Amino acid sequence: MSSEHQEKKTVVVKTKMSMADVRRELFGPIQEAAKKPYPFALDPSTIWCKLSELRLCMLIMEQKPVGEKRSTKKMAILEGLKKIRDDEHPSVKMFLSDEHQVAFDEQRASSARGSTTRMVFPPKYSLRPTLDALEKKLEEWFNLAICEKNEPNSPRKARDGPYKVPAYILKEMEKVNAENGSGSSSSS
Secondary structure (H helix, E strand, C coil): CCCCCCCCCCCCCCCCCCHHHHHHHHHHHHHHHHHCCCHHHCCHHHCCCHHHHHHHHHHHHHHCCCCCCHHHHHHHHHHHHHCEECCCCHHHHHHCCHHHHHHHHHHHHHHHCCCCCCCEECCCCCCCCCHHHHHHHHHHHCCHHHHHHHCCCCCCCCCCCCCCCCHHHHHHHHHHHHHHHHHHHHHC
C-alpha cells in the first residue's frame, strides 16, 4: 500500500455545544432508559407475547376452563403458564430456553429409563400472569358468559329421595347373612 492510503485524517466538527452537551444529547436517552427497571413503565411479567399466547392456547385446549370445574381448570392453566413439566408432550420444548431444552431432553430420557425424579422448567417468556390477568385474556378472546351458558351441566351425583341398594350388593349381603346364619347355628 502507498503511504497516501495509510495517512490518518482528523475531522474537526465545530459546534456551539460543549462535548458534555453533545454526549448528553446523543446518549442521554439511552442511559436514562438503561437506569429504569422497565422502559416506558412496562413490566414484562405482565405483558402477553405471541409465545405466551400460544402456550395459553395449548393449555385452554387441554383444560377447557368453563363449566363446573372452571376454577380448578383456570388454576391448572396458571400453573402451566408459569412452569413446564417434564412429563408434558415434547412439543413444549419451544417454550424453553436452549439450556432448558437440553435438560428437558435429558430428563425425559432418564424418565424413560425408569427414573422417578420429576422436574419443572421455567418458560423463556417473561409473562407470569395473575388469575385476574388470565380471566381478562379469556374474556378478551371468548365471551365467557356465552361459553358458560352453552356448557351442559353434568347430571348430579346425589339425588333427593330414597337410596336403592344395587341388586348385586343385595345378593352379596344375602350371601354373607346366609353364611353368618348357618355358621352361628352350627356353633350353638
